[in-house]
Amino acid sequence: MMTPLHKQLLNDYQRNFPLSPTPYQDIATELGVSEIEVINALTELNETDVITRIGPVIPPNRIGVSTLAAMAVPEAQLHDIAQIVSAYPEVNHNYEREHRFNLWFVIIASGAGHLQQVIARIEQQTGYSVMSLPLVDDYFIDLSFRMDLHDC
Amino acid sequence: MPDATDRKIIEATQGGLPLTPEPYQAIAEQLGLTAEDVMSRLSAMQDKGIIRRIGAVPNHYKLGYRFNGMTVWDIPDDTIDDLGQKVGQLDFVSHCYHRPRHLPEWPYNLFAMVHAKSREDVDNQIRQIAELLGGFNHGCDVLYSTRILKKTGFRRSEKSRAGQPVSDETALNV
Known part of the structure; x- marks a missing residue:
């Protein structure tokens, strides 16, 4: 069960x-609670995996090189x-x-060389081709994903 | 590009800031820096866009957002920057990316991740994106995730095994 403090910390x-x-004292001052309450509430959110x-x-590609990869594999072999x-x-x-592309990672x-190597090794090891869809552009708009925490 | 010290700070904080009264001091001690260094470098990295934001990273799945749909759209390349910005602004879209097509089997070039508490809500969100794209929408699909097979991006142990920090490209159950 989430308290109003949990919800505030989550959304704001x-x-x-x-x-x-x-920083926890600063947040506590902003919310009119104590530092230990903030730390405890965040610890609870952390421990319950919220x-x-x-x-x-x-953001992607700031450190290292990444790609979104997909494979189309028969259902029977998907697990393996x-x-x-x-x-x-x-x-x-x-x-x-x-x-049809049922595996995404x-x-x-x-x-770049290391990335190609990993793709090649996965293809070789599984016998299926990997579709690589690296990022071209990121249309991230700096707004929080506002959650409806009504029934949490 | 971040220097070696920046990278160390990112690595040391990817598992989360310590929940102790002086978290930057704790990170600083671990790395042989001062808390001042850690804070000013984090701030500089944020200004440069190396860090997108600093804050609580919610686990949407745990919060009841059990339906995550990867919606994919085929739209003309010359409209994608404009339309991508608009789709990215929708409050239920957590990530919006331009990715290459992979013809013939993959005609889609715009990816928008949506999150909802029911499949019905996702369908409704897809309708809203379609409306926004209007005649530029030459085809779309939605890929629901049916199983999370590996999601270890945030675990410190996994991260250090991978030998590098974790990107949040797909932090939200992508």
Whole structure:
């Protein structure tokens, strides 16, 4: 069950987390609560996996080279192939999706050559081709994804 | 480009800032820097766009947003910058990207991630995007995720095994 403080922290601090020596105290002052209440509430959000962390968010391709990759594999082999793909440390997210291209994952490599190597190795190991769709442009608009926390 | 110290700071904070009264001081001690260094470098990286934002990273799935749809659109290349900006501004779109087509099997060049609490809501969001694109929409599809097979991007142990920081390209259940 989320308290009003949890919800405030979630919706209002997705950005502009204070860059000051005591950021939790700053937030506490802004919200009219104590520092320990803020720290406890954030710890609860963290432990219940409602937030994955508090910290800097890095846009794609700022560090390393990444691509969104997709494979079309027969349903019967999906599980095994997904396991092969997930085993690569360069693979960061791997999702099964309802489509002919049913396996989608992100590859993050240290450079273009490394990225090509990983793709080639996955193709060789699985016997299926990898469709690579690297980012051309990012239309990110700096607005928070405002969540409806009504029934949380 | 970030220098070696910037990279170390990013790496040290990708698992999350410590939930202690002086989190930047804690990171600084770990790296042999001062808290002042850590804060000013984070601030500079934000100004340069190396860091998009600093804050709480919500887990949408856990918050009831169990339907994430990767909507993909085939729109004329000469309209994509203009239309991509507009789609990216919709409040239910968490990520909006231009990616290359892969013809013949993949005609789509605009990707917009949407998140909702029901499939019906996703359908409604798709309708709104279609309306916005109007006659420039030459085809679309939506790919629902049916299973998360690996999502370890935020785990410190995985990250260090990968040997590099995690990009948030797909942080929101993409």
